[in-house]
Amino acid sequence: MIFNKRSQMAATHKRPATLAELRNGEEGILDRLDLPDDIARRLMELGFLPGNAIIPARTAPGGGARVFRVDGSEIALRDDTAARLFMRLHFPSIKAATP
């Protein structure tokens, strides 16, 4: 299931990067989650909602996963999960839409 918000807008611009491509300390706005329903729901409950700001905070020792700052807490995700979260990286103007 794809949770899409303002997908038409994103389509007219450059290819949106995924959360996995974001560097540590770089802020991005989440656009959509391309994951099975139950995992997407759990992630949204933890704050990974379209329109929310996410910052990769640090890489796990040994790699493979990273800790992300989102919605006031820190959540660890594996890189392959992060690669399914698509970002609105190049539109700082949309940041105002963040709740």
Next chain:
Amino acid sequence: MSNCHDSGPRKGLLPNPTIPVPHAAVNERPLIVAIIGPPNSGKSTLFNRLTGLRQKVANFPGVTVEHRMGKAKLKNRQEVFLVDLPGVYSLHPRSEDEQVANDILKGVRPGFAKPDAVVLILDVTNLGRHLVLAAPVLSLGLPTLVVLNMADDLAVRGGKVDVSALSHELGAPVVLVSASKGTGVDRIQQFLSGTAANLAGAKPARVELPVLNDVPKCRQWASKLNSRASYRAPAPPIWTRRLDSVFLHPVFGPLVFAAVVVAVFQSIFSWAQPIMDGMTYAVSMSGQWMGMVLPNGVVRSLVVNGVWAGVGSVLVFLPQILLLFLFIGVLEDSGYMARAALIADRTMAKFGLQGKSFIPLLSAYACAVPAVMATRVIENKRDRIATIMIAPLMTCSARLPVYTLIIAAFVPNIPLVRGVLSLPAATMLLLYVLGFAAAVITARLLKSTVLKSQRSSFILEMPPYRLPTLQSLSLRLIDRGKVFLRRAGTVILTVSIVLWILANLPLSHGKMPEIENSYAGMVGKTIEPAIKPLGFNWKIGIGLITSLAAREVIVGTLGTIYGIESDGNSEGLEKALHADLTPAGAVALLVFFAFAMQCFSTIAVVRRETGGWKWPIFQFSYMLALAYGGSLVAYRVANLFFQ
């Protein structure tokens, strides 16, 4: 906006006292209040604070989810039962935990009464996300108290919230507390006694709630409420970030991780030793004292050689087990366990598991029973079953008495690596490695065959570091100590008495028989052919049978057998073992205990957690085959060295 004005928001905590109390409703049964909150909201700390020692661990009827129940201490002698529900992010039934919380609160769980009121506990430093849970809870229409926990943290980090405004918006009373410091807890007690006195008056006011299935809508609702309650989120937890820059550092992180694991094992082997020596002394002195006080005869034999030799030899290991649980408690309550799981994730992934399996597997070093229950944090069912399957291969504390005894009896104390390690310690370490290796190979096998699944996801919250409270830690230890003592007092006591009887019957010419001719001896002799290839004789055979109940029972059994034979405890168990076991047989026995699933409690909990007999039977047979094959090979190989 909301229609809360119709019913009028309640200002104070106590319901309107003018409404008459329906006496029948109050006296029929004690009030049940459910405590619910997201993980890391301080739910258990609050529960401990409210109930203290008046709590017990129980299982919901028909399901696997463990919960705790306790009586709240209220001033006016009212009895309120508190139910600690599992930590959930929502009531959307996705995991078993959420299903149970949902069913209990809706009163559709058979065999469990619907709660009369709810205490919803939320972390006020993360109210944006935590307040979302208020929507499904309030929609139940039960009298609800919203507890905002971590008030001290909020103040220190410069956040604020208008409690009365939030109470107005939610249509339910709201209190700001610090469960770990105890501030504001009296107001929760006020709510509980107020609700107990007047249930009808405590229903939440009707307010506008979002569509519960729509996560973004719920989140928007929470944000709206937060801004109306002029909520200011606190500054980020500086200390947590500082600590994480060390604990999750690419180099120092794994070093700290290794140091923690080493410290845990070091402590149970060397620091616990003086306490254990003291216990051994106390047990043997009291045995001698009982021997002197009691008149010579059947009673003395039963008490000294049957009961005390059996139970006493197991009691000695209580300090070691408590120490291990103390460590795991500190790691869990401080928040380090989540970091350890993150560090372990990469390695666990190689065996087809994930970082969350690390937490139950580490607890399995203490005991497989809580470990199997701790697998509930793993959402993926196949990952969870794989973790349950390998947990009993981790060297649990019940194996320690057996290992310690056999090693002390057979392994000479030779210093290795210039005294850093001794041969007995190295043997012990090797046994831990053996169990771990068997576990990971089994996991790999299971995950590539019957439990094959797509690479699972790993989603884990890193909670802020917190100082574990003394109360929570001591309650944990009291809990575990009770479980261990109950086992020593029931299972081990029963086995000891039954064994003593079997070892002293049938009477020949009115006299107790030699153990060889007793019923116990006959049973041992019957299975002797099967275990002879492993280097075990019929006496060890009796021990293997009795230790099916619990591993440490073999120590008590051997205590009883030799207690009977030598008619007195003068001869040490270690010396006595030499008569019946060759060094190669000792190696085989160690390997047998490393692999075999000799534990009724674990089998029972696996059946409960997997919902049937299929997995526990598979697990028991697999581990028995592994144990038999392993010790057969070990005996053959060891014989090459010792002859």
